[in-house]
Amino acid sequence: MSLLTINDLSKSYDKRVKALNQISFDVTEGECVGIVGESGSGKSTLARMLLGLETYKEGKILFNNQQIPPKNRSQVRQYRKDIQMIFQDATSTLNPKLPIWKSLIEPLDNFKEITPSFITEGISRKQVAEELLEMVGLEKEMADRYPGELSGGQKQRVSIARAISIEPSLLVCDEPTASLDVTVQVQILQLLEELQKKTNMTILFISHDIRAVTYLCEKMIVLKNGYIVDSFRLEELYQEERHSYTKALIKAAAIE
Numbered sequence: 061m062s063l064l065t066i067n068d069l070s071k072s073y074d075k076r077v078k079a080l081n082q083i084s085f086d087v088t089e090g091e092c093v094g095i096v097g098e099s100g101s102g103k104s105t106l107a108r109m110l111l112g113l114e115t116y117k118e119g120k121i122l123f124n125n126q127q128i129p130p131k132n133r134s135q136v137r138q139y140r141k142d143i144q145m146i147f148q149d150a151t152s153t154l155n156p157k158l159p160i161w162k163s164l165i166e167p168l169d170n171f172k173e174i175t176p177s178f179i180t181e182g183i184s185r186k187q188v189a190e191e192l193l194e195m196v197g198l199e200k201e202m203a204d205r206y207p208g209e210l211s212g213g214q215k216q217r218v219s220i221a222r223a224i225s226i227e228p229s230l231l232v233c234d235e236p237t238a239s240l241d242v243t244v245q246v247q248i249l250q251l252l253e254e255l256q257k258k259t260n261m262t263i264l265f266i267s268h269d270i271r272a273v274t275y276l277c278e279k280m281i282v283l284k285n286g287y288i289v290d291s292f293r294l295e296e297l298y299q300e301e302r303h304s305y306t307k308a309l310i311k312a313a314a315i316e
């Protein structure tokens with residue numbers, strides 16, 4: 061079943077800048093779809109539109125068959141739970157004044173009606189945070205630390221744990237590995253892959269890095285100057301019919 065449908069979506073900031081041009085694609089439940097493109101191709105614009113942070117006049121965004129941004133309050137609340145986001149800069153997601161466990165537990169505090177399947181009944185809020193830390197490969201002793209005492213990779217793991225704590229239907233990752241060292245990038249991709257396999261969660265992975273996208277995603281969409289110039293499944297990556305821009309990205313990333 062299609063979880064997210066984007067139909068003929070366009071976005072203009074002013075008369076001169078058309079950030080997105082009639083883009084259309086579908087994301088099916090359980091899929092991991094990558095959006096790849098260089099700087100200025102419209103990736104962040106698309107991510108902001110998915111979160112309901114940008115208005116639009118042309119086209120449609122449907123999530124679970126409901127128009128985005130939703131119209132009424134209860135739909136907005138449901139939507140805020142169902143779509144979670146991971147950003148390039150994990151620091152901005154974590155309150156520097158709170159110990160990690162308190163930041164981790166925030167989404168669950170906001171959605172008290174949710175009892176995630178991974179939570180053992182009757183455990184304290186702090187123990188829930190510790191279980192979440194272990195799910196993303198961190199020691200539970202990290203719970204009492206502050207964001208300033210964590211490395212970039214550890215902070216990104218915490219922000220992933222926070223995002224998945226309320227079991228969203230869709231996880232949107234906007235350049236989640238862009239500011240990390242290469243070895244840490246691989247570890248974060250491995251973590252996302254592992255979590256996706258375990259939970260069958262749907263991921264939309266946005267990146268300028270075709271290598272990261274091909275590592276994680278089974279379907280890819282190539283954006284250039286706001287247009288979708290190519291879209292294909294991973295096994296079709298090296299086919300002759302790929303767009304010249306896709307071929308150039310593959311060449312530049314040396315993954316031929």
Ligand SMILES: Nc1ncnc2c1ncn2[C@@H]1O[C@H](COP(=O)(O)OP(=O)(O)OP(=O)(O)O)[C@@H](O)[C@H]1O
Nearest residue numbers: 073077079097098099100101102103104105106268
């Ligand atoms: N708030 C804004 N006002 C005006 N133009 C904007 C605004 N945000 C983005 N743009 C323009 O829209 C186009 C797409 O930008 P966007 O940030 O979506 O690209 P991107 O692929 O995410 O780039 P990057 O990887 O550098 O973040 C660019 O031409 C950009 O200058």
